[in-house]
Amino acid sequence: MTKIVFFIILTFGVELFLSGHNNPGGGFIGGLVLSSAFVLLYLVYDIETVHRGTPFDFKRVAAFGVFLAVGTGMLSLLFGESFLSQTTWLVDLPVFGETELGTMTIFEAGVALTVLGVVVTIILGISEDVE
């Protein structure tokens, strides 16, 4: 049951994140929903089990997010634009329909990953300490 809910929340998070350009949603909320999915997993199973399923360090996820967010800004410099200029393309994704994909999506992905990484890191840091 938890697994199903987990994936529903995950999909909802991704959907929120992708729809953010035209509808309510976006990087910050998407990241928060994703992290709440992980928090649910940690509440239901114990930390070791979840670790086996998701063998990555959430500090690195957060760092990668920051890298993406700053990196897209730098990218526009390479094209002679000013820092953090964004550009977009319309892409037809199978499940989510017509979606705006652009450097802003990468930027938002950076935001989402940072939020996810930081929230899970903090919660894990405190909860690991309990034991």
Add this chain to the structure above:
Amino acid sequence: MITVLLAIFIPFIAACLVPFIHKFLTGSRIGWFVITIPIFLFVLLIRLVPSLSEGASYLYTLPWIPSADVYFSTHLDGLSIIFALLITGIGSLVVLYSIYYLSEREAIGRFYTYLLLFMGAMLGVVLSDNLIVLYVFWELTSISSFLLIAFWYHRKQSRYGAKKSMLITVTGGIFMLVGFLMLYTITGTFNLQELIAMREVIAADSLFVPAMLLVLIGAFTKSAQFPFHIWLPDAMEAPTPVSAYLHSATMVKAGIYLVARFTPVFAGDTTWFYVVSCVGLLTMLWGSVNAVKQTDLKALLAFSTVSQLGMIMSLLGIGSLAFASSESTHIALFTAATFAALFHLINHSTFKGSLFMVVGILDHELGTRNIQRLGGLATIMPITFTIALIGSFSMAGLPPFNGFLSKELFFEAMLSLKEANLLSVDSLVLLFPIIAWIGSIFTFIYCMIIVFQTFFGKVHAPLPGHRPAHEAPIQMLISPMVLGSLVVLIFIFPNLLGTYILGPAMNAVYPQFVGLPGLVPEIRVWHGFGMPIFMTIGVIIAGILLYGFLRYWKGIYSLGFLQWTLDRSYNALLQRIERLASVVTKTYMTGSVRDYVAYIMLFFITLVSIGLLDFQQFVFDFSNDAEIEINESIIIFVMMCSSVAILFAKSRITAIVLNGVLGYSIAILFVVFRAPDLALTQIIVETVTTVLFLLCFYYLPEWKNEHKSISMRVRNGLIAVASGVAVTVIALLVQGHSLYPSISVYYETASRLAGGLNVVNTILGDFRAFDTMLEVLVLFIAGLGVFSLVKLRRKKGVDHPEEK
């Protein structure tokens, strides 16, 4: 001019790649990847030398923060190419040397990352034309130097030296920044070329002298000039390739670069001449006198670097007199000093680089750099000995090495000062040649110490764990051999360097004298029996005599005033600052969360009241407000009830749940007001914080009714009420005024400009993306902060790895 931009960014990109490539090129083999970068850049840059010598210069500008006049502009001219070639050329040799110097057990990937970071930053310093960009790179060199000095961070001395160098150079950098800002207020530009063009405007301004002195403090701290030189000897805790690269050949010359660069801006004033030349000469004397008493070879070389940098600095000071002269013969007389400075700058990098590498070899093969434990190595390590001989004799100013040529030019420049008394300069400057001569004698003595006390005399037994003395492997000898042969080659063909490298640099330092006869003098090995050659002979005779009787007069170093070191004042100052800081901090950091909340709220209330008093327009306008619906009043009633109920909650879990009620009610309110984004965010934030709260449950103390004194309760109550009032007043005032342009224009332009219909997100991700990016950064740092606080607390009681 994309080459210049590449030169700055390639090292940074490579520094990012090193950790990844290190996985494939394990061990010291990663060095072979790293070495390609300085070699490539060196070739790239040296190809521009012919066109630069014909008077070309390359200016390239990219917008960075145009609203603040900050452009990423690079400028390659004769002066910057000298430094750029030194950075990449010596850089290649140092990387080659380090491949064999560092053992496989070291964190080699980290070492090369820092080294490339430094290389890029240093190239940025000498190639940027915008002062703010220059400042950023300037501080970046300090930071990379800090990381490299602390490379062996398990040693206490390394950490001390790293901290010291960073504190001094970064403080100097901030002074320099203030100077830059003053220049900006005078001229309205950060671009160096425009500043040089506006030198008359600058000279007439009342901020002229303060700006000059502040920029000079930056240069002096970086170039280890008296009294800021104290960081350089402690920086010798770094691995020897780093000392050879940063602390003798490149980074410490950034100050020299800055002084040379600003010569056209500031040098018209005699204050510049006095400060630069006096500080330089004093540093030269102080450094050389202190070098003689050192027993550690690296410390000796550190003081000798201090002294040599002082010598170059004093030459630049004399060179500035050219701006005060009117006759062309006089001008040529003083510009010759700057020529000597630039010439010696290159020479110093060659011979000092080779000497550092020699000391590194000795340390590597024998396990010590103490001259009392070294001796008789001339026959055992013949190649090392030859290189050391070339390097030291060049430093002492002996022929047939390049140091002789620049030393002669140095004496000549000092003697030219007797012409300067015509130029309303104090006759005190006639003392300068004497000080220079005494400094040179001490230079001669410590050069002899390097050669004779290390390579002659009794052979010492090897240290435990070390093999008997033997010659270093050929791979380690290549780099010092290249530098050593350059020392000789420059002596033979000095004018090749003079025409192609020094000439364009002179044009950059003296833009208004371009084409003047004698601006680029011919360097002659023999220029007849004149004062300079007699001074050199005097140095040799006095030096040999003093070196011979060294042990009879070395006792004077224990005399009072020579015992006094600036280090002690530095340490005392640091201690006092720390003590003061801890006293101040302890008064308000009580450890109680309640106090901290009180501080935050008090600050907020003060800020709001000051703002309101300043604003003074208390207009409450309710005319546009909609009617309050019944469902809205119910939600608000629930919120009020739950917040009041928290105060009377008997258990913590009740309080948390009530807090949750408050949070979810706000979310519902957002839904009612048709703000789905906010409602969504509020719901999720509320959920996650509730989980966090439950986790923290474990640590929180027992929930009990605390019996606080009445005054305490009144105080807390007042703060609470005042915060509530402040928020309410703001909320009501906002209705009646529109101080700022409305952001609803974004609503119309969002889809056209940012290609999105969700206005909130286009603002977050596009219009105000810079804010979002920084917020993400702050969130990440905060997350790491929480993580490390939790983890470090747990480790308390366990031995800290750094204290070993």
